[in-house]
Amino acid sequence: xxxxxxxxxxxxxxxxxxxxxxxxxxxxxxxxxxxxxxxxxxxxxxxxxxxxxxxxxxxxxxxxxxxxxxxxxxxxxxxxxxxxxxxxxxxxxxxxxxxxxxxxxxxxxxxxxxxxxxxxxxxxxxxxxxxxxxxxxxxxxxxxxxxxxxxxxxxxxxxxxxxxxxxxxx
Numbered sequence: 258x259x260x261x262x263x264x265x266x267x268x269x270x271x272x273x274x275x276x277x278x279x280x281x282x283x284x285x286x287x288x289x290x291x292x293x294x295x296x297x298x299x300x301x302x303x304x305x306x307x308x309x310x311x312x313x314x315x316x317x318x319x320x321x322x323x324x325x326x327x328x329x330x331x332x333x334x335x336x337x338x339x340x341x342x343x344x345x346x347x348x349x350x351x352x353x354x355x356x357x358x359x360x361x362x363x364x365x366x367x368x369x370x371x372x373x374x375x376x377x378x379x380x381x382x383x384x385x386x387x388x389x390x391x392x393x394x395x396x397x398x399x400x401x402x403x404x405x406x407x408x409x410x411x412x413x414x415x416x417x418x419x420x421x422x423x424x425x426x427x
Contacts, residue, residue: 306371307375307403307404310375311398311407315416321346322385322415325387330345331384331385331386332345332346332385333384333385335382339370340368341367341377374400374401375398376398377397377398378396378404379396391409393408395418406418406419
């Protein structure tokens with residue numbers, strides 16, 4: 258009769274055989290990799306929303322800055338209760354109706370944030386032109402606990418400056 262390892266004998270004890278250590282380690286490794294993948298896929302959603310708002314705002318600030326320079330009219334960005342407004346932004350800087358009223362009319366162009374809960378810390382205003390070099394300016398976007406600073410040194414374009422804000426900042 259050939260020799261057999263315990264647990265490999267046919268008969269009633271064969272149904273009691275369990276998993277081997279290698280099989281258990283393999284299952285644990287697969288579960289750990291799946292958990293890590295889900296963790297990376299579900300980044301901090303608040304920070305992602307804030308980054309999207311910041312990129313949208315940066316594009317609009319640069320567009321308003323360019324339109325201010327092209328029209329020679331000062332433009333101011335102001336936060337509002339539900340979003341923000343561009344005060345003094347020309348209706349259409351390249352549009353003239355023959356009467357000269359196209360670029361000379363201005364309005365407060367109010368826009369809402371894409372997501373609820375986004376606010377501007379401190380309620381700062383930005384002056385966007387018409388001078389080619391403006392003063393150093395910075396604002397802080399905030400949503401619940403996440404914060405993001407955007408600004409310019411006055412020469413370069415607006416950009417994301419960082420996520421952290423010192424506690425003594427108003």
